[in-house]
Amino acid sequence: MSTSSTLSFTVTERTDRASEADRAAVLANPGFGQRFTDHMVLATWRKGEGWGDARVTAYGPLQLEPSAAVLHYAQEIFEGMKAYRHADGSVWTFRPEANAARFARSAHRLALPAMEEADFLGSLRALVETDIDWVPDATTGESSLYLRPFMFASEAFLGVRPANEVTYCLIASPAGSYFASGLKPVSLWISEHYSRAGVGGTGAAKCGGNYAASLAAQIEAAEHGCDQSVFLDSLEQKYIEELGGMNVFLVYRDGRLVTPELSGSILEGVTRSSILELAKDLDLEPEERRISLEEWRAGAESGEITEAFACGTAAVVTPVGRLVWNGGEVRTGPQGEGGEVATKIREALLDIQTGRTEDTRGWLTRLA
Numbered sequence: 001m002s003t004s005s006t007l008s009f010t011v012t013e014r015t016d017r018a019s020e021a022d023r024a025a026v027l028a029n030p031g032f033g034q035r036f037t038d039h040m041v042l043a044t045w046r047k048g049e050g051w052g053d054a055r056v057t058a059y060g061p062l063q064l065e066p067s068a069a070v071l072h073y074a075q076e077i078f079e080g081m082k083a084y085r086h087a088d089g090s091v092w093t094f095r096p097e098a099n100a101a102r103f104a105r106s107a108h109r110l111a112l113p114a115m116e117e118a119d120f121l122g123s124l125r126a127l128v129e130t131d132i133d134w135v136p137d138a139t140t141g142e143s144s145l146y147l148r149p150f151m152f153a154s155e156a157f158l159g160v161r162p163a164n165e166v167t168y169c170l171i172a173s174p175a176g177s178y179f180a181s182g183l184k185p186v187s188l189w190i191s192e193h194y195s196r197a198g199v200g201g202t203g204a205a206k207c208g209g210n211y212a213a214s215l216a217a218q219i220e221a222a223e224h225g226c227d228q229s230v231f232l233d234s235l236e237q238k239y240i241e242e243l244g245g246m247n248v249f250l251v252y253r254d255g256r257l258v259t260p261e262l263s264g265s266i267l268e269g270v271t272r273s274s275i276l277e278l279a280k281d282l283d284l285e286p287e288e289r290r291i292s293l294e295e296w297r298a299g300a301e302s303g304e305i306t307e308a309f310a311c312g313t314a315a316v317v318t319p320v321g322r323l324v325w326n327g328g329e330v331r332t333g334p335q336g337e338g339g340e341v342a343t344k345i346r347e348a349l350l351d352i353q354t355g356r357t358e359d360t361r362g363w364l365t366r367l368a
């Protein structure tokens with residue numbers, strides 16, 4: 001909790017908001033990350049002054065000098081979270097303190113300024129209050145307003161050092177059900193010569209650079225008919241780390257639910273942490289440890305591993321159907337639909353997030 005003075009966000013509402021009909025059409029079929037709400041939050045940090053000029057303003061293009069440091073040296077971090085509209089019309093988000101804390105850790109790693117938890121939460125509230133009509137109804141499905149806070153080096157300077165001017169921005173985009181027709185298992189390509197992160201690198205920080213580093217492997221995956229890449233540890237190329245933007249879990253026949261332990265190059269997902277906490281309620285035995293690719297292959301082959309799934313805020317839980325590598329593949333879960341455990345975990349999370357079940361852990365924070 002911040003004891004220092006918190007930022008206050010000045011709201012300047014645009015007069016040309018999207019029409020109700022336009023908004024209704026977007027909300028009826030939102031997709032992901034395509035349309036944005038009417039407003040955005042901006043704030044500026046200056047060395048020696050701290051954060052200021054915090055405001056809610058019309059969503060639109062940013063003005064940046066071509067020499068802005070982020071465009072050259074990628075000093076940038078981001079977060080991803082969702083706001084859900086409950087049955088009574090109130091709007092809530094899931095464990096935002098965890099995102100605020102991770103944003104602060106990412107900022108530290110990328111030599112960006114810290115933002116107080118209260119200011120991070122304040123920005124979410126300011127935007128959601130202003131654009132509340134853009135929050136879809138989550139009483140039946142899983143529609144939400146996806147919130148994307150990010151921070152980047154906006155100083156116009158080509159010298160290599162932490163920027164003296166940094167911009168914080170928050171945008172929001174309605175998101176529909178990730179899977180239009182039921183849970184469809186994805187296939188994973190094992191990237192044997194690309195890593196997304198290495199020891200001492202930025203793997204544990206949520207930064208754009210990690211995503212840039214994952215894209216060549218993503219192309220390779222597509223060339224092999226796979227949906228996504230799974231990355232191995234960069235040192236031995238032997239242990240499972242995660243996907244480009246999701247953590248991984250394996251389900252064992254005896255009820256163990258195993259995920260790779262945080263290695264320093266794995267991103268600590270809020271969904272991952274929440275699943276580890278929920279596991280016991282669902283009669284599963286959570287385990288964090290190293291998992292070799294060989295263990296996964298052999299376990300899937302023998303049937304000891306009954307399911308695999310990936311998890312993250314955007315897709316919640318995504319079943320993995322096949323694991324493919326140069327020269328072979330193995331089925332690692334039901335093919336047509338998600339496995340029983342993946343489905344159960346997905347439902348448990350969504351029931352809390354959307355207010356369909358009681359939030360006994362205090363994971364929800366009201367935004368509006």
Ligand SMILES: *Cc1c(COP(=O)(O)O)cnc(C)c1O
Binds near residue numbers: 242
């Ligand atoms: C964001 C992200 C995740 C998932 O984190 P959540 O907090 O669960 O959304 C996993 N891996 C990477 C690399 C990520 O960037």
